[in-house]
Amino acid sequence: MAWEFVLRDNVSFHDGTPLDATAVVDALTRAWTQPGVLKKAPITDISEQDDKIIFTLEKPFTALPAFLAHATTIIPAPSALDVEGNPAHLIGTGPFQVTEFVPPQSISMTRFDGYWGKKPILEAATYLAAGRAETRALLAESGDANIVFTLDPSGFSHLQRVDSITTQSVPIPRVVALKVNAGHPFFDDARARQALSLAVPRAGIAQAITRFPEAAAEQLFPPALNKWHSQDLAPLETDLDKANALLAELGWTKGEDGILVRDGERFSILLRTFPDRPELPLIATALQDTWRDIGIELEVSVASYSEIPKGHQDGSLHVALYARNYGLTPDPVGSVLQDFGTGGGDWGAMGWDNPEAADAIEVIASTADQDVRAANITKVAGILHQELPVIPVVWYQHTVSIDKKLGGVVVDPLQRSYGLSEMYWTE
Structure with missing residues (x-):
């Protein structure tokens, strides 16, 4: 049994190198041999042939495409790894490229003009991790954060009364x-x-x-x-x-x-x-x-x-x-x-x-x-x-506050995407 995937043409990593079958096979093989969902799939081999990615399986496994959408199967550029094959940089193919990463607190990114798909409107974005719910609510109210996720009940209730903010609660x-x-x-x-x-x-x-x-x-x-x-x-x-x-x-x-x-x-x-x-x-x-x-x-x-x-x-x-x-x-x-x-x-x-x-x-x-x-x-x-x-x-319930000046925000109920590519400033 086998699954075959054909790569999209003219896709580049953020370092300018092409996304090719070799890079994909190397990344997915590494994911397959490490803890993650691919370990649970009945895979016997991952290979390339004529720009196709081929998964050879012990038995039928219709869940494979869903497994390949898991966070552990992200495909980084070869240059994202050090000489020992360990992750050293964040270099992918998405609409935004990482400019600064300070784990575990923050990550900054700018628009990637070489992106193969629809170009984002936003020029830059920063993600900040704040462990305390009170801090997240204060960041929202002060305008220091334009979108805030995972609010506690009291903070969510309070922000519903702040004129500059809209709130959403999504199952x-x-x-x-x-x-x-x-x-x-x-x-x-x-x-x-x-x-x-x-x-x-x-x-x-x-x-x-x-x-x-x-x-x-x-x-x-x-x-x-x-x-x-x-x-x-x-x-x-x-x-x-x-x-x-x-x-x-x-x-x-x-x-x-x-x-x-x-x-x-x-x-x-x-x-x-x-x-x-x-x-x-x-x-x-x-x-x-x-x-x-x-x-x-x-x-x-x-x-x-x-x-x-x-x-x-x-x-x-x-x-x-x-x-x-x-x-x-x-x-x-x-x-x-x-x-x-x-x-x-x-x-x-x-x-x-x-x-x-x-x-x-x-x-x-x-x-x-x-x-x-x-x-x-x-x-x-x-x-x-x-x-x-x-x-x-x-x-x-996924609780979110959104700056009213920010348009195009769609809260993903599966929490798989922030939807940055669709956002824009209204003023």
Whole structure:
């Protein structure tokens, strides 16, 4: 089996060298041999022939074009790499070229006049990373930033009253979720994970913390993923009595201090999260309060997001709270295969394998038959809904503020493009 791709003519990298088949094959081979979505594709070889890029596969894989749109498959110029083949510069083929990069805080770029497509109207742009939501809101209000993404509820509410700004809230395929170590003795029975889910106050979190009541996650895949979101699944609910009953079935009894005990061991666990998304620590605190009501002692650690994949890899993770984007590839099967295929993933299942789900995901990624695909998507969604290796909390709303003097702004619900090429100043 093979896929063949024909390169567009007359495309140049920002350093003036041509985009040719050799550069593409070298870049994609490097991506294939490193961690990323291509590692999950059944590729046996990437080669070139007559200016075509040829992927040789072990078996049919219709998801390949979607995988090639992932961030890890970007094709840089050969000069972007050092002598050892490691990334050293940002040199691509897009409508803007990088002029300055100060990781992890900022990147500046100017219009690339040699771009093959429609030329941008804007001459330059700068991206600035600001970790604190309060800082982002202040940058918007002061006019020091023309577009600001990911505002906290209070900042978003305040900016709606600022005359020079328009705001948008766009449903996106990102979910605030709990990753549970299903290999831990506390969580290796699905009933334990179901009990945790029953003790998640989704409606309260959506109302009081994210302030989008309609975003309480009734299932893992949000409505923005219409082919994966199921109308047939019973909505996840909050019911502490049911949670207590499930834990009692598993042999847990409350001690004198109200914390559950089984075989002399307290139900005491650590939840890891990070502050980059301002709602996460607040949600963690809400969970800490509610889970104590069912006898679970929850310690919260707010640190770097890297602590979550680290805990996955070394086996120390109990529970993690994070936001997962299922739109990182145009077809969500890319993220689903990484998260819930055999072996799980850093941002998906841990200590949980379901051969039926894994087989169904493989079918979804390989078939062109839309009816077969839909049936297997339904199967996967149902298994995840019942087994809960990842527990959904709230669906995400992408909050954005935009300077009214800036036109042509379209907020991408998949968060794949800022749309700089279409923007322009109105005055």
